[in-house]
Amino acid sequence: MFKWYRLAISLHIIFTVTTLITFLFFVYKQDLRSQAVDGLFLKVEELEVLLHATNTELEKATKSFNNLKIKSLQILCPKAYSKNLTLLPDGEFYYLGDEEFNWTRSKAFCDENDMELVNIKxxxxxxxxxxxxxxxSLDWWWVSASNVGRPGGQYAWSDGRELPNNSSWWDKENNQPDSVQSKKEFCVDFRDGKLYDYKCDKDLHFICKVKSKCM
Known part of the structure; x- marks a missing residue:
């Protein structure tokens, strides 16, 4: 019986030691996982710091580049520079004035000031x-497209690109362009993100874009 008792004690000890080893191994693995997670979070934090620094440098570089463009504009195209220009997210300078001219006068104004009536791309x-x-202004604004010098109902931008009548840029809900059958000259304006055709002699706001030669 003493032998069985010793065997029972031995088995109990083995079981206890095995359980303890298993527990310690589990704790060790958890610690490794914890270290791995901590290391991962540290890497994420380092990347966030690096990204912030990169964005800061990019902002500085963009600002410096825009300043160079402004200086170039001042030297090469002083007429355009003298206007109240707006730098838009595409990196280009535009003039959106309070004046209202007909399409022909709007185009001439832009040309006289080293700009062009905007060609939308x-x-x-x-x-x-x-x-x-x-x-x-929530009213309509002239852009460069028209059928001037072309068969009625055939529109093109001043840079020579065609503006198809089935283009999604037109306000199709209002049947634009609606002067296709007319033999008169019509010019293109836009409002609320859509294009319309309109009589060229009407006074509207207009948008000029600084010519590429100025920068």
């Missing part, structure tokens, strides 16, 4: 321009 640009223009 994308829907994003329309949205960007309207976001600024609507703070000045």
């Amino acid at each position: 994308s829907e994003n640009e329309i949205t960007m321009l309207w976001a600024v223009a609507k703070e000045i």
